[in-house]
Amino acid sequence: MDPFIVTNLVRVPVPEMEYGPGDVYAFPYSVYDTTYLTVQDRNISSEALAVYCGMQIKSTDGNVGRLDELVLDSQSGEITHLLMLEGHLWGKKEVTIPVSAIDFVDDRVIHLKLDKAAVKDLPAIPVKKA
Numbered sequence: 230m231d232p233f234i235v236t237n238l239v240r241v242p243v244p245e246m247e248y249g250p251g252d253v254y255a256f257p258y259s260v261y262d263t264t265y266l267t268v269q270d271r272n273i274s275s276e277a278l279a280v281y282c283g284m285q286i287k288s289t290d291g292n293v294g295r296l297d298e299l300v301l302d303s304q305s306g307e308i309t310h311l312l313m314l315e316g317h318l319w320g321k322k323e324v325t326i327p328v329s330a331i332d333f334v335d336d337r338v339i340h341l342k343l344d345k346a347a348v349k350d351l352p353a354i355p356v357k358k359a
Contacts, residue, residue, distance in 0.1 A: 235272045238265040279334075286313055286326070286339045293348050296339060300325060300354075310354065311339070325354040 241264040271279060284296040293315070300310035310325040332342045341348065 233272055235270050237268045237270060239268050240265055280311075280339065284339055285337060286311070286341065288341045288348050289344045291345060293341070293345055294324070297323075323353070324348065324351055326351060 280296060280299070282296060282298070285292060286294050286296055294313040296311055297314045298312040299308050300312055301307065302309050308328055310327055311331075313324045313326060315322050315324050326341065326343075326348065330341050330343050332340045334340070343351075
């Protein structure tokens, strides 16, 4: 698997030096300082999405929670559901949201096709944790 964060070096052009009358310029003996900037990019193909733990999940009518884990099919290794913790410190409930319910994903939010009532009525699916 390719690394997620890729580091690239970008060359910064050195400004040309201006010489006045009487200055001597000897090209083979001149040394220019070349400057490079380090740029880090996420290595994501155009057909893939990037999701991470703690990412906000929104229904059509507001925020419903945060992504806790991904549920994988044991045979194919594909993601089948998102596991979200709902509730507060004393009464947390695990909610499994099918991948088909995702409308779109932007940088920090997973947007669902469902409203809050539909998310609340999703059936509980037992998840075996490794």
